[in-house]
Amino acid sequence: MNSVRCWFLFLLAGLILFFIMAAHMATFHLSHFFGIHEPLSYDSVMARSQQALFLIFYLIGLSAAVYHGLYGFRRILMELSLGRSLEKLVTAGLCVAGSVMVLVGMAATVMAFLQ
Amino acid sequence: MKIKVKVSRFDPDKSPERYFSEYELEVSEGMTVLDGLIWLKENADPTISFRYSCRMGVCGSCAMMINSYPHLACHTQILEITKSVLVLEPLCNHANVRDLICDFSAFFEKHRTIKPHLLREDAEKLDLTGEISQTPQELESYLQFSYCIKCGICVAACPTCATDKEYLGPQALAQAYRYTQDSRDAGGDKRIEAAAEGHGIHHCHYAGACSEACPKGVDPAFAIQLFRKQMVLRSLGLKETRPPAGEMPPMTLNPKPNIPKPPEPTIK
Structure with a gap:
């Protein structure tokens, strides 16, 4: 049943990313409608990062993107029929890589929020 | 010509x-x-x-x-x-x-993996000449998928089978759903375990080529989607596992008086 739950989480992460990417695109490309003309300037990025709503938005988005991306990548690798032991190694390696990515991303997001 | x-x-x-x-x-x-x-x-x-x-x-x-x-x-x-x-x-x-x-040995080996037969704990106690009750609606829920003739055409059409030799394939997965959906069966969890692990159901790419090619209209891609839904609902505890349908009570007939009795069975 674990593999079923992992796959369901993959779908859920995809659904979350759909909304988060829409919000992300709106923030960066439609922000001039809200009076922000340089959404990528240091001041704009820091102003956004210090809002609690954006903190939650980035943390969820980061976790969903890393999980969805690495699960999909793992599925592509599995289709190469690597053999059971190598498959386990790939899964473990991707779990470690994903955890590191999420931790580094979360640390950066939280530090920007606390500044 | x-x-x-x-x-x-x-x-x-x-x-x-x-x-x-x-x-x-x-x-x-x-x-x-x-x-x-x-x-x-x-x-x-x-x-x-x-x-x-x-x-x-x-x-x-x-x-x-x-x-x-x-x-x-x-x-x-x-x-x-x-x-x-x-x-x-x-x-x-x-x-x-x-x-x-x-050579179809690999194909049938994968078919066997998903236990393509009714699994019941009370199988040994069942009267083999008896009947197990099933409503027309219960039959309808898997009937289409039981038309599979194991010709291997869906596997030949499947792009995932072309790249992943260990993938169970649309035929085996559709049959896994067919037996799990059967109200007389109680082996859904075992079948889900077999179909979900390794190169199983999650490797399907939703191409739908299997259903397009199937000469019997079985629609394995649809069965795979329904099976996935059932797997997720079961894994989240949102679908209760039902007990398998019970045996029908033996029919009691009141024969007309002038009809002679059948001979005794020759094999006891």
Whole structure:
């Protein structure tokens, strides 16, 4: 049943990313409608990062993107029929890589929020 | 009308290479590919090897690539496919052993993995001559998927099977759903475990090529989607596992007085 739950989480992460990417695109490309003309300037990025709503938005988005991306990548690798032991190694390696990515991303997001 | 028939030839005892033999065939209205092949074997080249049995789309033996698409040879009329060149090859994604013949052992091994039979804890106590009750609605929920004739066409059409040799394939997965959905069965969890682990159901790419190619209208892609839904609901505890349907009580008949009794059974 674990593999079923992992796959369901993959779908859920995809659904979350759909909304988060829409919000992300709106923030960066439609922000001039809200009076922000340089959404990528240091001041704009820091102003956004210090809002609690954006903190939650980035943390969820980061976790969903890393999980969805690495699960999909793992599925592509599995289709190469690597053999059971190598498959386990790939899964473990991707779990470690994903955890590191999420931790580094979360640390950066939280530090920007606390500044 | 005369057409050219190109038949893929392969004999591992003579050469590891595949090659094509070309023949001319007089085609008439309604002539199937299998009819054409039988004519060629009887009149042009007796060494062409192919499998067939029922000649009416029931046994699934004569599946092959016909002009690069998997079909049943007995179910495909030549003039519906071509009026010039007919190319016959063995099924894709199956091991070719001779000319148009494929080895189905891996296919049936995968089929066996998903336990394609009713699983019940009380199986030994059941009266084998009795009946298990099932409503027409319960039958309808899996009936379409029980029409599978195991011809291997869905596997030949599947792009995932082409890249992942360990993938269970649409046939086995559709049958896993068919038996899990059967109200007489109680082995859903075991089947889900077999279908979800390793190179199982999650490797399906939603291409739908299996359903498009299936000559019996089984729609394995739909079964895979329904099975996935059932798996997720079960894993989240949102679908209760039901007990298997029980045995019907023996029918009590009141025979009319003048009808003689049947003889005693000869085998006790």
